[in-house]
Amino acid sequence: MEGDIGRPQLPTAWHPAALRPADWLIRLPTDRVPSAAADVSRLLAALRDGPGFAVLRGLRLDGLSDQACAELGQEIISLAGTPRPHESAAPKDHLLARTAPAQGPSEAALAPHTDRAGPPGPPRLLALLCVRPAPTGGTSLLIGGATVHDRIAAAHPGELPTLYGDFHFGAERDLARTGPVFAHRDDRLTVHYNRHQIERGHHAAGLPLSAAQTRALDAFDAVLADPDLFLRVPLHRGDLLLLDNTAVLHGRTAFTDHPDPLLRRCLTRSWAD
Helix, strand or coil: CCCCCCCCCCCCCCCCHHCCCCHHHEEECCCCCCCCHHHHHHHHHHHHHHEEEEECCCCCCCCHHHHHHHHHHHHHHHCCCCCCCCCCCCCCCCCCEEECCHHCCEEEEEECCCCCCCCCCCCCCEEEEEEEECEEEEEEEEEHHHHHHHHHHHHHHHHHHHCEEEEEEECCCCEEEEECCEECCEEEEEECHHHHHHHHHHHHCCCCCCCHHHHHHHHHHHHHHHHHHHHEECEEEEEEEEEECCCCCEEEEEECCCCCCCHCCEEEEEEEE
């Protein structure tokens, strides 16, 4: 597989128009945790054989603090992998909420990416539990890495080999790493991408991106610029998005937050391997 950059059979490329809610949405009308064997089976199947993500809808959060919600996220992600400890990458890395009034009421869109996390490297799984949605905006955006790979192969095939070479990701001592954007692991195509962190990493390493690397990253971003390739998933209170961080990129739209700090948008984040 080392010299072959043709896409392996799994995971398959998907287009949002071809996905049905039944492919990724699991409703939980009564349980706080998906304890039914059928629900757990669907969850694992969506990650392994489906689009690489699933949304659990209907988790009951009444009476739970934000920290307790974070523990619930850990409990659920443990159904699919081995959870990493909270704050393994940074303090409060498991609570995604805006706390500084100086930031203003609005938050810019978040570009599609995969998570880095802390040692030993990028996690296999990511779970985001919506505790409080933003009053306006903040819709999750999902795109399959295989879809990006296939689009680049069709439109810019000459750039694809560069994306199988090493890039520097990030500048922090415990988070920086070196690795490819695309790779073949266990007969599967994997993706790790964050343009901002790649540029930071190369700057910190004193190794400017080459012309070939810049062209390859631009080809990747050209695919991400097509809004028709993204599944848009508004997360409601009690929704948990679980995705394969090696197969699916996630981002979100801009949002306007609540002026009351106690009512501001809050998601919990869990990683697992």
